[in-house]
Amino acid sequence: MSEAPAAVASPCESPTRPEPAHEAPPVLGDATLDTSTTIAAVGLGSFGAVTTFKTALEKADGVTAVRLSLGSGGEFMYTVTHRPDLDLGEVATAALPGASVQRGADGVVQLSAGKRR
Numbered sequence: 088m089s090e091a092p093a094a095v096a097s098p099c100e101s102p103t104r105p106e107p108a109h110e111a112p113p114v115l116g117d118a119t120l121d122t123s124t125t126i127a128a129v130g131l132g133s134f135g136a137v138t139t140f141k142t143a144l145e146k147a148d149g150v151t152a153v154r155l156s157l158g159s160g161g162e163f164m165y166t167v168t169h170r171p172d173l174d175l176g177e178v179a180t181a182a183l184p185g186a187s188v189q190r191g192a193d194g195v196v197q198l199s200a201g202k203r204r
Contacts, residue, residue, distance in 0.1 A: 121151055124175050126165040127158055130186075130200030137163055143182035149173040 152168040
């Protein structure tokens with residue numbers, strides 16, 4: 088008695104793979120969800136100061152991304168993606184000692200580097 092020939096997969100068929108395990112989606116209020124805050128910075132006197140401040144923000148614990156753009160009034164706009172419990176005012180003043188920071192009603196952090204002597 089001969090055995091039946093083994094089924095040959097068509098080149099168009101892909102082998103069956105197990106479904107990947109999915110993690111439960113995050114829920115609102117979960118501390119692992121990132122949020123974004125904009126820092127509007129004025130008084131940064133050079134391109135070097137602008138990029139050094141951006142790099143310092145990127146290196147801060149709890150920051151996952153920083154996007155830099157130019158605001159309509161000439162201010163530098165840093166959109167920072169971070170943990171919700173991170174105080175960006177503290178991060179900004181640590182990155183730029185002597186700067187003053189205020190949070191606007193719109194949630195934008197206003198940073199003034201002022202003049203350094």
